[in-house]
Every structure is written in C-alpha cells, then in structure tokens.
Amino acid sequence: MLPIPPAPPLPAARAASGAVPASVPRAPPLPPRTASPPPAARAPVGGLGGISPLALQAAKANLRPIAGPTYPPTAFHFVLTFGTQSRDADGAFHEVSGIGPEVETETVLEGGLNGFSHVLPKSIRHPRLVLKRGIAGKASRLVRWCQDVLDGGFVKPIVPQLVHIYLLDHEANPLRGWSVENAWPVKWETEGFHAMRNQVAMEKIELAYARSNRIC
Numbered sequence: 001m002l003p004i005p006p007a008p009p010l011p012a013a014r015a016a017s018g019a020v021p022a023s024v025p026r027a028p029p030l031p032p033r034t035a036s037p038p039p040a041a042r043a044p045v046g047g048l049g050g051i052s053p054l055a056l057q058a059a060k061a062n063l064r065p066i067a068g069p070t071y072p073p074t075a076f077h078f079v080l081t082f083g084t085q086s087r088d089a090d091g092a093f094h095e096v097s098g099i100g101p102e103v104e105t106e107t108v109l110e111g112g113l114n115g116f117s118h119v120l121p122k123s124i125r126h127p128r129l130v131l132k133r134g135i136a137g138k139a140s141r142l143v144r145w146c147q148d149v150l151d152g153g154f155v156k157p158i159v160p161q162l163v164h165i166y167l168l169d170h171e172a173n174p175l176r177g178w179s180v181e182n183a184w185p186v187k188w189e190t191e192g193f194h195a196m197r198n199q200v201a202m203e204k205i206e207l208a209y210a211r212s213n214r215i216c
Contacts, residue, residue, distance in 0.1 A: 073167055077168045078165065078167050078168060080165055083162060097130045098128050103121050104124070107119055130206050131205045135201045146188045149184060149185050150185060158184050162180070165177065165178045178214055180207070184209075187206035
C-alpha cells in the first residue's frame with residue numbers, strides 16, 4: 001500500500017470551531033534550494049583556535065604587507081660624529097664596516113667523556129672600525145687626528161675619541177645608532193691609483209676601539 005500523505009494544517013479560526021471546510025487550499029510551494037556556502041564560510045570544525053584550515057588559508061590570502069617608509073631601512077643614508085661637539089660631525093663617508101662585537105671562547109674537554117666539550121666565554125672582542133671615503137684635505141679634523149697619531153712618531157699622546165654612527169631614514173631621523181668608545185686610528189691607507197679608472201681617489205682609515213654599544 002502507498003503511504004498516505006498527512007493533511008495540511010487547518011486555519012486557526014476553523015480549527016477552533018471544529019468545522020472542516022469542503023476544500024482546503026494547498027500549501028504554497030517550498031522555496032528553491034540555495035547553493036551550499038563555500039568551505040571557507042562554513043561553521044568552523046576543529047583547527048587552531050576554532051578556525052578551520054580552509055578559513056585560515058582564505059584569511060591569509062587576503063592579507064597584504066604594510067610597507068612603511070622605514071622598513072626595511074636603506075644602508076646608504078648614515079652619518080658619523082667624532083667627539084661630543086657638533087663641529088666634529090663628518091658624514092662624507094663611502095663605507096663603514098666593523099660594527100660587530102664577538103665573544104671569544106675557550107674549549108675545555110671533559111675528562112673521560114668524548115661525546116661533548118665545554119665552550120666557555122673568555123672576553124668580548126671587537127674588530128676594527130673601517131671607514132672609507134674620498135681623500136680629504138688637510139683642513140679635515142679626522143685627517144689631522146690621523147696625522148697626529150700615525151705621522152707624529154708618538155711625540156704627542158694618543159687622544160681617543162668617542163664615535164657615533166647613525167643610520168638615518170628618509171627624513172634624516174636616526175633609525176639605529178651605535179656608540180664606539182675610546183677609538184683611535186691604527187691604519188691610514190690610500191687605495192691604489194689606476195689610469196684606466198674614472199673613480200674618486202679613496203682612503204681607508206681603521207680604528208681600534210674598546211667597546212661598542214647600540215644606543216637606539
């Protein structure tokens with residue numbers, strides 16, 4: 001036997017009186033089915049923090065990197081200062097390198113155990129601060145400082161200087177800064193000349209120093 005479909009619900013007024021009408025209007029047709037939502041918009045099930053992996057991938061795809069004016073910083077905009085006076089500022093340098101403290105270590109072997117060894121710290125070692133720029137005139141205070149130390153035959157005492165190095169942004173504001181304490185020149189070299197090169201004559205100054213600190 002075929003199943004008999006249930007009768008449609010009666011109107012509220014007729015159902016209260018108990019009278020059954022001769023003809024009952026048909027129920028309106030059901031709305032058409034809509035397409036199921038995409039997987040990323042469905043309710044999260046499991047995943048990290050209650051977020052489904054598909055929803056997480058969709059969120060990452062919509063992200064855009066925010067490019068600021070100071071990230072990543074450029075390496076060509078920098079300035080050096082010698083001493084504590086503003087007249088000692090000198091930014092005409094082509095290259096600055098040697099800002100890199102390193103811990104000297106000592107290896108101690110464990111007696112009876114060949115599987116490992118102890119690495120112990122000894123001291124902080126600082127490389128030489130190397131400055132490169134075009135050959136400057138005699139009026140430069142840096143040139144006179146190098147002459148007093150390297151060309152004077154140690155007649156005058158060596159006067160160490162405090163050196164500051166600043167990496168600047170596009171508005172000449174410091175982004176990073178390093179202070180180099182008790183720096184003094186140990187090498188002053190003029191790079192070789194070449195008749196076939198159309199370049200600026202360069203000089204290289206190497207400074208030994210006691211300690212460097214990152215100040216910003």
